[in-house]
Amino acid sequence: MFIILSALSIALFVSLKNIVYNPIDKNLLSKAEALDAMVDESIDSDFKFSFSDTKGNSFQFNVSKGRMWIYSSQYSKYFFQIRSFDGKTVKKSISLGDNDLPFKHHLKKIETIQWKGKILRILNYVDDKNKIVVQVAYNAKNEKDILDNFMLIAFVLIIFVMFASAVGGFIVSKKALSPIDRISERIRKITEENLSGEIELENAPDELKVLIESFNDMLKRLDKSFKQKKRFISDVSHELKTPVSVIMMQSEIVLRKQRSADEYKKAFSVIYDTASMMSTLIERMLLMARLDYKRNKMKFEDVDICDIVENAINLLKHKAEEKGVDVLFEKGDVFYVKVDAVTMLEVFVNLLDNAIKYNNKNGYIKINVKSDEEWVVVEMSDNGVGISEEELEKIDEEFYRIDESRSKKTTGFGLGLSIVKKIIEIHEGKLVIKSKVDKGTTVSVFLKKSS
Ligand SMILES: Nc1ncnc2c1ncn2[C@@H]1O[C@H](COP(=O)(O)OP(=O)(O)O)[C@@H](O)[C@H]1O
Ligand SMILES: [Mg+2]
Structure with a gap:
């Protein structure tokens, strides 16, 4: 979620930046072109300036005052500075006052820079013919503020959404899992003795109801089969007790004193019959067990x-x-x-x-x-x-x-x-x-x- 939100914000930021800066850049470019054109044509003579290039050739420029008004106030958002390729200032706008626009090299480029507490969008416009660079800048503080605000809002929103979803997810999953806790609690308590108890279905979510139902079914089946097994064992013991006591009794009687051959025979035949009955029972039980496994x-x-x-x-x-x-x-x-x-x-x-x-x-x-x-x-x-x-x-x-x-x-x-x-x-x-x-x-x- 964090990655998706961040990617989304960055994408939005990039397009917002384009939306904000594109008109500024176009504006700067047209202003630079206009300045350059004025330099080139020297339309009016009321705004004259001259400069000599690196070879020492001297030029004279006339710039119309009427077109200069946007640069004439010291509070203006627009600045320009015309320089020779080696950085010497030919002319600069009144809005610059005593300051100079930063100049590193005469390459055509456009960038955003911090300058004297201002945010400048600055364009280097290179005029190869006249060997001058027309620097035009715009104080883009408002636009930068918009972008900064966007970043801040996006950041706060991401943090908030992350926090809210973490808390919400915790609460929801806690609630959703509580029946599972109950089930595990119950399962932990299951022993052979208390198989019969059921897990309550009340206020369990539908998804779990099916699970609980089948679990209860399983408990019932296990309970039944455990009880059956227990009863089977007690029944078997019961069934075997009678013949064993018959055999013991018969043996005791004949052992008590000397008996006639007939008496021995009778006793042994009873013992034999009883033992074969037991043998049949054991066979049957073995068959039952074998059927199971x-x-x-x-x-x-x-x-x-x-x-x-x-x-x-x-x-x-x-x-x-x-x-x-x-x-x-x-x-x-x-x-x-x-x-x-x-x-x-x-x-x-x-x-x-x-x-x-x-x-x-x-x-x-x-x-x-x-x-x-x-x-x-x-x-x-x-x-x-x-x-x-x-x-x-x-x-x-x-x-x-x-x-x-x-x-x-x-x-x-x-x-x-x-x-x-x-x-x-x-x-x-x-x-x-x-x-x-x-x-x-x-x-x-x-x-x-x-x-
Ligand atoms: N055909 C039948 N007619 C009458 N009673 C029957 C019949 N089959 C089974 N039973 C009854 O069902 C009981 C259980 O049968 P069974 O499990 O075969 O045990 P057993 O034959 O060892 O008595 C028998 O004890 C008997 O009472
Ligand atoms: Mg039978």
Whole structure:
């Protein structure tokens, strides 16, 4: 800003100087020419003067008095002095009094000089024919004052503008940045414990509102995921506590005194069952964890989803037969989707497992695949126990299971649907569960059709 203002002032000053001095210079030049002409022509005889040049030739000049009036007062602004080339004065104006105009050399030039407290614009007019220099000067004090005033005003203005903009900029930026201070203050205080608090949006400027909103969104997401992780850990500990205490109890009982071989066998079989349950739980948890951090290691390939469904059915055929549940699936058309086949199999094994587990004896499961423009949909309906509306919202949470009224044996760890949901999310698909208590459940998996 300083540079721009200064450059602007200098440019203005230069043009103002031209505007002020140009008429003066023209005036001086015409006066010099007139003087020279008078010298040359010697029009009137009432203003006579003579001079001899360097070679000793003598000249006589007559100058009309009528044309001399502007130089005749001692207060006049105009001065002239006619000199020979070596500087000797031939004639000078009355306005000069006893003074002489400064003379350095007989070169044609025009300049501004300080002289006896005056500002002179002075012209050396060289007449080569007569070997004289006509010096004409003008007291340009007023004009110099104008230029000086301009410089002063420009300087003061620049200083003022710089100062005002510095102060203004400081105030404005301070005000504009204060919400940022608030945000950083808040960010500094963020720890795992107080993630839930939001940064207030009030009187924040619009530009920052978007930032604050997305920041608050991020806080909410982090808060949710932290809480989830914490709950997950406490749930895991809880889930592991029961089997561990079962194992400890069984061991304690058999260790207390000598037992029969049968008793040992019974205890060990309980211990074995419990340990294998724990092993399954640990496997499931490992799978959950892997889904979180191994996303980029998955292999997404075009596969017929019906093949995967068929594989899942084959894996659980026994379980279904045991319970007398009919699995109805007819493989017809092919439906290609871009999925990681291993994890996708996990999805359908889990869903089918649920549909068998939570079915009635001799129930059925119908699987049906269809597609529209965008999605391939695998629909799995059972006529089992169903899920009530309020449970429906929670069943895909980790460790959530509806086991109060149902026998503990049938339910698993409540991780199946969370795993399913996670895998489908990774595939950018959708999971829709519809259910009516005692009527049955329909689970629909929406997967992006491969192009
Ligand atoms: N097809 C279904 N019919 C009835 N209830 C179901 C069905 N699928 C899931 N559920 C309910 O949802 C809960 C959560 O399922 P899931 O996460 O697979 O856990 P798990 O199978 O280990 O119990 C189950 O406990 C069950 O009550
Ligand atoms: Mg399950």
